[in-house]
Structures are given as C-alpha cells and as structure tokens.
Amino acid sequence: SVTLCSHRCTRKENCERSAEPRRFAWDIKQCVRLSVHPSNISVSQFSVTLILEAHNVPELSAGVNCTFEDLAEMDGLVEGNRIRCSSPAEKEVPRIIVDKGL
Structure with missing residues (x-):
C-alpha cells in the first residue's frame, strides 16, 4: 500500500x-499539526508565555521540553493538547549591540 x-x-x-x-x-x-500563539514576538520582549497547540502527537504525559536553540531550556506545562512555555528571560539572551556609525 x-x-x-x-x-x-x-x-x-x-x-x-x-x-x-x-x-x-x-x-x-x-500528520502532526502545531500552532504557536502568539505567532511572533519582538526581539525586545522577554519571558513571554507561548501556547503551542498540538494535534496528532504522541502521548505527552511524560512531559515536554521547551528549548530555544542554545539560549534556554525548560519544562513545558502540558494541558490537554496545549503546551505552555515561556520564551527566554532577558538574562538568557545575548545583548544585540547596534553600531550607529558614530
């Protein structure tokens, strides 16, 4: 088949x-479907609560890990088919220095 x-x-x-x-x-x-709310955040926003809505995923009762590249990692809170994560805190994100050409 x-x-x-x-x-x-x-x-x-x-x-x-x-x-x-x-x-x-x-x-x-x-197939797995995943949506994230809010769908985008500013680089100047920190510790934003993100809600991931997951469909057609395996059982999540064992837990979920929220990872933001190599910046931060934390346990996600599973509520039915929703996963609650927090974006990295300000102290976990490297500062972006803008050269104004002065």
Whole structure:
C-alpha cells in the first residue's frame, strides 16, 4: 500500500522506521499539526508565555521540553493538547549591540 512518509507518498516498506508508533500516516490528516500563539514576538520582549497547540502527537504525559536553540531550556506545562512555555528571560539572551556609525 502507498501512503505518507517524511512528507512524501511511498510504500510502507520503503519508509524508514515505519514500524514505530505514529511514524507512518495513512492520510495527510494524520500528520502532526502545531500552532504557536502568539505567532511572533519582538526581539525586545522577554519571558513571554507561548501556547503551542498540538494535534496528532504522541502521548505527552511524560512531559515536554521547551528549548530555544542554545539560549534556554525548560519544562513545558502540558494541558490537554496545549503546551505552555515561556520564551527566554532577558538574562538568557545575548545583548544585540547596534553600531550607529558614530
């Protein structure tokens, strides 16, 4: 049978690790969907609460880790299909120095 693997149609036997749970989707509607609110924040805003709404994800009761590149890492708070994270605090973000050419 033909279905989705890594955003492409393929035979299940050609999909690497297809036996893993939620690794192989029979329909595009089974793919993971994730939305983030707010969808953007200013670089001058710190410690902003972010709500991630997740659909078609594995069980999250074991916990979720919120990671912002190499700046900050913290546990996310799982509430049903929503994950609450906080963007890095000011002390965790390197200062951006703007040279005004003076």
